[in-house]
Amino acid sequence: MIRVFLVRRAAGLIGAAGLLALSGCLDVPHPFRDPGRLGRSLAANAPPARLAVPTPPAALLGDAAAREWSHDVAAALLDQSVPAMAQPIRAGDWWLRLGAVTRGGQVIPTYSVMTPSGAVRSTDEGAGVSAAAWAAGDPATLRLAARQAAPGIAASLTGIQADQMDHDPRSLKHRAARIWFAGVRGAPGDGDVALARAFAAALRDASDAVQNTSHDADFTVSCVVTVSDGPxxxxxxxxxxxxxxxxxxxxxxxxxxxxxxxxxxxxHTLDGHWGDVAVAAAQEAAGGVRQVVSRYSGRDNVPLPPPGGAPVVANSQR
Structure with a gap:
């Protein structure tokens, strides 16, 4: 899983006492991870929870080197939070077609994301590689090529997911996220109540709707406050x-x-009324939660257009 750490600061939360830092630990979505019931509902034809990386039959490599390259690519994609598996294609699999072409005296690795029906959904090219090193199946060369290509392939997969969401009226690109706020606990004074009221008011907008029940909620938010002795x-x-x-x-x-x-x-400055402190803290927290929801759901991701503008049916059988 890829973790993005954000640090934001807002003044005036504790009066003249200083700054309150908000750090968000966000999950960046990838379409070939199993996202559970919510994720499967975000697109009508969401890809399955794996990406097959079969051994390429025509990649200007010997059999052993071709197998090694497919394993290297799968490992590099795992580092990008894409659960790729170096295995033959099975029914219903999205898969990655590996290949290579010669150009200008170098070998150019190619990576095509394929639908289960065998249609090309996207193609990425890697950096040029020494033809001699490639033909020899040099392990370091194959690993480097895989590591260099993995971020671009992962970005293409995220764009594919976004395109599917864009065409699905049920996805969070077309409606507000249904959020159940389970409340605040552990705050001194009236903090539990003050923070909860302020957060519910701050989070509501066109992208997020706070509801009074957990039924059919897309996300649940809760807050725990802890206070400990300091210097x-x-x-x-x-x-x-x-x-x-x-x-x-x-x-x-x-x-x-x-x-x-x-x-x-x-x-003990917050042992009584939180007042404006609760409002400022809740507004800051609402921004962080909104980013978590957006990153996890992929609702702000830019769709990858289908090749040639033709529609792609994600889970059709071959």
């Missing part, structure tokens, strides 16, 4: 560490991401 402080006043963790899970209960807010405060 004495530069002026001799006792300090406390304040941490707010806003956790987002999908409809299958899988972790979609989390946004964590951290701050050192004068001890």
């Amino acid at each position: 004495a402080g530069t002026t001799g006043h006792p300090q406390q560490h304040l941490q707010l963790v806003w956790r987002v899970v999908d409809s299958a209960g899988k972790e979609a991401g989390a946004a964590t807010q951290l701050h050192d405060i004068d001890a």
Whole structure:
């Protein structure tokens, strides 16, 4: 799984006390990972939870080197959170067709994403490789070619998923995400109530709808607040560490991401009313949660146009 760590800062959350940092730990979606019931509902023809990488029959390599290259490509794609498997094609598989052509005295590796019906959905080319090293099946050369190509292939897969979502009226590209907010616990003073009210108000927009039940929710959000003793402080006043963790899970209960807010405060300053602090913290958290939902669902990803503008049926049988 690919993890993207974001750090955002907003002033004025604790008055003159300083800054409250929000860091979001976000899951970047890939269409060949099994995303559970939610993900399978995002596109009418979502790809299955694997990408087959068969041994190429015509890649200007010997049999052993061709097998090694397919394993190298599968391993490099796993590093990009694409569950690729170096195996023969099975019914219903999306798969990656490996190949190679000579151009300008070099070998150019090629990578075509294929639908189960055998149609080319996208094609990427790798960097030029020494023809002699390629023909010799040099292991380092094959591994390097696979590592260099993997990010582009993963990006193509994400674009394919986005195109499918774009054509599916049920996907989150065409409706607001249904979010059940399970509340806040652990905050001192009136923080549980104040944060919950402020967050529910801050999250509602055209992209996200907060509902009062978990039934049919796309995502569930909850927040846990912890307060622990800190250092004495530069002026001799006792300090406390304040941490707010806003956790987002999908409809299958899988972790979609989390946004964590951290701050050192004068001890017990939030033991009573949170007031504007709750509003500012909730607005910041809503932005982080919105990014988690967008990244995990892929609703903001740019669709990859079908080759030649022709529609592609994702899961048709060969």
